[in-house]
Each structure stands twice: as C-alpha cells, then as structure tokens.
Amino acid sequence: MSILDVKRLSVNYGEVRAADSVSFSLEPGQILGLVGESGSGKSTVALGMLRLLGAPAHISGGEVNFQGQDILRMDDETLRALRWRDISVVPQSALSALNPVLSIGEQFRDTLAPHGAAHLAPEAMERVELDPKHLDSYPHQLSGGMRQRVALALALALSPKLVVMDEPTTALDVVVERQILRRVMALQREQGFAMLFVTHDLSLLMDFATDIGVMYAGRLVELGPASAFKAGGRHPYTQGLRKSIPPALNEDREPYSIPGAPPRADQPPSGCRFHPRCGLATARCASQEPSKDHFSRSGQESVHWASCWELNHAS
Ligand SMILES: Nc1ncnc2c1ncn2[C@@H]1O[C@H](COP(=O)(O)OP(=O)(O)OP(=O)(O)O)[C@@H](O)[C@H]1O
Numbered sequence: 001m002s003i004l005d006v007k008r009l010s011v012n013y014g015e016v017r018a019a020d021s022v023s024f025s026l027e028p029g030q031i032l033g034l035v036g037e038s039g040s041g042k043s044t045v046a047l048g049m050l051r052l053l054g055a056p057a058h059i060s061g062g063e064v065n066f067q068g069q070d071i072l073r074m075d076d077e078t079l080r081a082l083r084w085r086d087i088s089v090v091p092q093s094a095l096s097a098l099n100p101v102l103s104i105g106e107q108f109r110d111t112l113a114p115h116g117a118a119h120l121a122p123e124a125m126e127r128v129e130l131d132p133k134h135l136d137s138y139p140h141q142l143s144g145g146m147r148q149r150v151a152l153a154l155a156l157a158l159s160p161k162l163v164v165m166d167e168p169t170t171a172l173d174v175v176v177e178r179q180i181l182r183r184v185m186a187l188q189r190e191q192g193f194a195m196l197f198v199t200h201d202l203s204l205l206m207d208f209a210t211d212i213g214v215m216y217a218g219r220l221v222e223l224g225p226a227s228a229f230k231a232g233g234r235h236p237y238t239q240g241l242r243k244s245i246p247p248a249l250n251e252d253r254e255p256y257s258i259p260g261a262p263p264r265a266d267q268p269p270s271g272c273r274f275h276p277r278c279g280l281a282t283a284r285c286a287s288q289e290p291s292k293d294h295f296s297r298s299g300q301e302s303v304h305w306a307s308c309w310e311l312n313h314a315s
C-alpha cells in the first residue's frame, strides 16, 4: 500500500500554472527521483504537495493522500503534527532552513521539543557524522556541507516515514555531495523511509533512486523504475537528458545539449509541451496533448509510462 499518493496535483503562481496535473505514488522504502531542467516545476510539486509554498502559490487541483488522509484538505493542526514526525523536508540551501541567530542545539530543541523528543539531538547529530559538540555552534561557524548535514539530522531525528529532499546537495562540491548522499542512502536503508528526491542531475538518480520521474514544463512526462532509465528511457525528452550527461573521461562521444530552451511557464506550447524541441514531432504533437503510454513487462502490472504520441504510434 502506498504511503503517498499524489493525484492530478496542479499548482499555480497567480494565473500561471507551474505544475499541471501531476500524479505519482510512493511505497515505503521507495526512492523516487524527480528530475528536469530549471523551472520545470520540481520544487513546486515537492513543496506544494506538502503545503509549504506561500502566496502567490496556490493549489489549483488534485489530492495528496498520506496514509489515507488528504494533506490538501487537512486542518492546520493535523498537518503540523505530521511535520518532522511523519514527513520532513531537506531544502536546497540549509541556510534557508536554519535560523542564523539560534545555535544548532536551540534549533533542535525548537523542532524536537513539541514532539517530546529534545533529548534525541546528540544522537541525530552522530547519525549524520557530526560531533554533538556542534550543538553549541551557530550556523555561520559551520561549513556548507556541515550545515547541510545539520538540516539532514533535523529532518531524520524523529524517524519520519517520508522525507522530501529538494536538491539537498547542489550547493556543495561533488566530493562532499557524494559523501553526504552515501550517508543519506545508508540511513534510508536503516530507517526504511520513503523519499522524494528532487534534482536536475539524472546521472545521480540513476545511481541511487529506485524510480525516476521526469518533469518538463510543469508536467510529468515519464515515470518508471530506474532500470528503465538506465536502459535509455522512452520519452524523447528523457533521451535528450540522458545524452546531455557529460561524457566520462574515457568515453568517446561528443558533449550534447537538447536544442532550444524550455518554455516560459506563462506561455506553455500547445499539445505536447516538448514538441518545439523534439526531433520526432508531427502536427498532432502540436495540437493534442499525448496520453500516457504504459509499458508492461511480461504481464506484470505496468509501472512505467511516458506521454508521447510517437511512442504510442510505434507500439
Ligand atoms: N514565487 C513564485 N512566483 C511566481 N512564479 C514562480 C514562483 N516560484 C516559482 N515560479 C515559477 O514556477 C515555475 C516552476 O518553478 P520551480 O521552482 O518549481 O522549478 P524547479 O524545477 O524547481 O527549478 P530549479 O531546478 O531551478 O529549482 C518556474 O517557471 C518559476 O519561474
């Protein structure tokens, strides 16, 4: 049974629809990576579904069922009780999560005391390989990587069932990024939480996600197991993203980038939003939104789909 079931979620900034009818679900222990170019709506989905976006953002449709309750229709008190204990978020910049005038220990107290768990702070620090003596430090006294570990420690302190990470390591150098991610994955295996992991780095996701969703211009265009993406993916945009991964030093191929630029959110193209940049596009792609094409393997229930007329045509 799913722990999180997002159905046709749409989120607007005023008149502009930045996430359009996005649906996916998460099972316990599953790591779903959400990938796409800057501005494709990844943060809008990840934070909007938890009602963490302020004005001018508003939810313009859908349901977000967490353990059978719709987060979008929950009263504030019920939602507050879920935060940190059942669902937690690690944001892109730990600086935005940490209060500069409070010591790390004070921030742990503020977060954990309402749940009767203030005593868990030292253990939470150790879990992310930080010396508990840093509970006396202030955010500016720590390096970027250490601050991101603090944000992680706060998010995992109460052993939540669902953890949402919005580009938690993009501000860090690659070595520190990999160290922190290795720790995250070890903790994920230990604690078994489900995770939604937002990034623009498809190669990173192919290393550790169990499933991958690709966003383009506010829509989810392909969703499936990571293995299907390692095998190439199906949507032409996914294939473009895969080819855009920089070649390794020993690899003999030219660097590639998808032609054109993503559309503005207030002027999405008609039909398939990717059609102006797609080498396979036909007249139908410009006029009609493609339906989802499900790929099933030997009678198994299909968990892999992509929205593309040309795939429909080919199958
Ligand atoms: N507060 C806001 N007001 C108006 N428009 C916004 C706001 N926040 C985001 N948008 C718009 O919504 C669209 C989706 O933005 P979002 O931040 O979700 O993208 P993203 O995929 O997370 O990008 P990035 O990889 O750069 O973080 C973009 O066109 C963006 O300009």
Ligand SMILES: [Mg+2]
Binding pocket: 042, 043, 044, 166
């Ligand atoms: Mg973002």
